[in-house]
Amino acid sequence: MLYIMVWFTIVLFSVLLFRNAAGTLSLSKLNLHSFIFYYSLLVSSYIGSLLIVLNIDQSYIIKKIMFEESREVGFWLVSMAMLxxxxxxxxxxxxxxxxxxxxxxxxxxxxxxxxxxxxxxxVDFYRCFVVLASVSLFAVAYTLWKTFPFPLYEAIIGSGSDLAVGRITAKGQISGAGNYLKNIMGIGLTPLLSMVAYAYAVMTREKKWWYWFSVLFIGALLIQLYDLQKAPVLFYFAMFLLLRMWIGKTKLNAFRISALALAGVVYLIGIYTVFGVGGSDLFSYNKGPVGRIILTQVAPMYTYVDRYDEVYPYLQEEGLPPTILKIYGEDPVRSAAKLMADLFPEKVEAGTAGVLNTLYIGELYASFGWFGVILGTVYLGIIIQVLYVLILRLPKHPIFLSLLIFFTVNIPRALVGGFSDLIFNIVWISLTVIILLPLFFISLRDFRITREMVKK
Incomplete structure (x- = not known):
């Protein structure tokens, strides 16, 4: 009973604080903070944490913990982050x-x-956009070519191959520079440019923008679906929905929210059915799509708390992002990979699993314990709020708005995937620079022309 009362109290105060930070948590005006609260924390982390601390989770991951007190420690860690x-x-x-x-x-x-x-x-901006769009579509085509026959193709033709293994294999088939081309120009830039094109099409009503939106939309769908990952295409549609909401083209009410939720459920059931999940497991609170969202996302965090400092020493600086450690010639240790190899060695050996990602708290705890969780949470709060405020104070131009939508969806996704990508994310930095460069150079040229005219 104590934990239930604490849970409701924490949720109440968290709602008040998030609303005060964002301006609103209304589902009809979705923003970065509401996505973090509803998706990253409440649904993906805190509901499952209550089930775990009450010992009614029946999670196959939680069964791997060695010390029962890890349930309580994990619950208090998530509660702290909520506030x-x-x-x-x-x-x-x-x-x-x-x-x-x-x-x-x-x-x-x-x-x-x-x-x-x-x-x-x-005109110059449009030409720059066409170049970027062409490169992104090339990256999509390159990815499909290098991973052929990719899992989506295998599923469509019904080849009977193991799609779970195929999904892991597809991720590792491209390396080196090709991997950057896939992740930055394909997976990252194509959806982002499709939003820019749609916003411009709505603003200008010019056919050329509608054409580019259509092509980029198809490319974005292909790159999100090719390896049959369940979530990416849902998040892409979420970005598109948010874009329409922020430009006033879609207004959500109770009926539309329910319809969208139902569509998401139907999609997830379809994907899970393709991977062989059926019967009662589809609707069980600890299995299938429901269990994946409310339990399986946060359960690994409890294994981090359970193992590190008790079985393994804290990683400390070795848990920092690989990009940073390489600068100093240090070898990174990915706690998510280490735990997966420890808890599910048979899946790693079979090639159906690689890392055990979870709420960012897990990775922080594995590196520095409670101190790391506190300091990391403060760091995230500052960075997220500064980004939010800065973009809201920029003009509502398609580029800036699309970046806001991109981060509104991808920051909450990253929060439940670890902490390293939130310290230094080369994909996010590259995308931001790439999409802002045309604006910067054209504005700089116009400024110089204006200054010269004034001098004359």
Whole structure:
């Protein structure tokens, strides 16, 4: 009973803090903070944590823990994050002079705006866009070619091959520079450019933008589905839905929310059926799609708490992102891979599993314990809030809005996938630079031309 009362109290205060940091948590006005609260924390982490601490989870992962007190420690860690993360955001807002209600509503209700007044600048931007779109579509085609026959193709023709093994194999078939081409220009840039094209099509009503949106939309679907991962295509549709909401083309009500939820459930049931899950497992709270969302996502975090400092020593600096460690010539230790090899060696050997990703708390705890979780949560609160405030204060241009939507969906996804990608994410940094470069160079050229005219 104590844990149930604590759970409801924490959720209540977390709602108040997140709402104060974002401006709203309304489902009809979805934003970065509401995605983090509803998806990353409440649904994917805190509901499962209550089941685990009450010992009614029946999770195959939790059965692997060695010390029962790990259930309580994990619960208190997640509870702390539910409060500390939004509290840090609220404090950051105060320091930046951010007024959540007013500034959010102003941006939400603002129309899309073009930042270029000269026709030449608009034409040059379109040409840059075409180049980027062409490269991204090439990256999609390259990925499909290098991984052929990819799992989606195998599923369509009914080849009878093991799709779970095929999915893992497809990830490892491209390496070196080709891997960067796939991850940055294909998986990352194609969906992002499709949103830019759609926003421009709505704003200008020009056929050329509708054409590019159609082509990029198909490319984005293919790159999200080719290896039959369950979540990416759902998140892509979530980005598209958010974009329509933020430009005023879609307004959510109770009926539409229910219809979207039902569509998501039907899709997940279909995907799980393809992988051989059926019967009562499809609707069980600890198996199938429901169990995957509310339990399997957070359960590995409890194994991190269970093993590290008790069975394994803390990783400390070895748990930092590989990109950073390589600079100093250090070998990284991926706690998610280490745990997967420990808990499920048969899956690793069979090639059906690689890493045991979970809520960011797990990776932080594996590296530095409680201190790491506290410091890392404060860091995330500051970074997320600064990003949110800065974008809301920029013009509502298709590029800036698309970046906001991209981070609104991908930051919450990263939160339940570990911590390393939130310290230094080469894909996010590269995408941001690539998509902003045309704006920067064209604006710089226009500024120089204007300055020279003033001098004359």
């Amino acid at each position: 500390l993360l939004p509290l840090t955001m609220v404090i950051t807002s105060r320091l930046m002079g951010f007024h959540p209600d007013g500034e959010f509503q102003k941006y939400w209700n603002a129309p899309l705006e073009e930042i270029y007044t000269e026709k030449k600048s608009r």
